[in-house]
Amino acid sequence: MRTKIYKINSDAVDLGRIREAAEIIRNGGLVAFPTETVYGLGADAQNPDASRKIYAAKGRPSDNPLIVHISRFADLRRIAEEVPGEAERLADAFWPGPLTMIVKKNAAVPCETTGGLDTVAVRMPKHPIALALIRESGRLIAAPSANTSGRPSPTLAAHVAADLEGRIPMILDGGEVGIGIESTIIDLTEEIPVILRPGYITEAMLKKAVGTVRTDPGILSADSGIRPKAPGMRYRHYAPKAELVVVDGEREAVIQRINDLTERMQAHGKRVGIIGTDETAAAYRGDVIRSIGSREDEEAIAKHLYRILREFDEDQADIIYSESFATPRMGQAIMNRLLKAAGHQVLSV
């Protein structure tokens, strides 16, 4: 299959191209498109065959449910068995935006889309291309991140093409995404809303909107022995080809330790990659050194993480050492992804 790749200007969306993409969705096909978090791989959420195509293209386990993307709040009522009061308050505060809500589903949503669960994940994205595609298709769009299962989520259309070119009919290229890590997921089917995946919308922000909120203990630490509730959070995601080790501590001690480890590895003929920051990159002596951005700018750190992990796959590092990025606001979301990529290998110095 030849994959059409269309560049679309997010500030002046070319509706002709969007209509062509919408036609593919209506006919049960797949279109990759940008959202404000990461690129998604979209299909008609109410067409079981279309959902199956998503799983096949990604190589995704069929028990890992998809997020249904909508363009107006009224569509939540069309697919939810009941819309809890919190959903309205959260939508007022954060939709369109990087928040996914889990609610009880009704019969309008096929089990193929929800991995057999009786709940459904719903999000109204903010990206103008995503919203235009949903509206023009006249459908609800099921979309996981547009990567091959197990690879980092795509933050550029080139990442989507690297994973899926030849397997899907169309990629809408809207340039680099704004946030760079996937949406926050909040489960509204329990007594107290539960965060199943941390993201740009933090626990503090959610509490302000709905009062009490808790975080799924399954995502807080690797060795808690508690299974995360979101099926996708149980898999070892985002694993780079090289071994990845996070080194945590005071800045100077981290630099010293990473340089010591680097010297030892290089003496064994190993090629060493390092993930540092604008402030520290010059102090390292690895073979490939990448700065994730300034430590003062946590939004840049979130936005660059997946691209940097992908870049290391290209240049054949044997081992990668990364600084830790437990930044004040998005630190939990960033470290959740980084630690998963590292298989929870952390050295504290």
Ligand code: TXA
């Ligand atoms: O930012 C995002 O959310 C991106 C963009 C494309 O919208 N999408 C995304 O989708 O990250 P995906 O499929 O990569 O991650 C969806 C996560 C998985 O961990 C999945 O297990 C969880 O949401 N999920 C979906 N439906 C669920 C449900 N009914 N109950 C619990 N977890 C659910």
Ligand code: MG
């Ligand atoms: Mg994903």
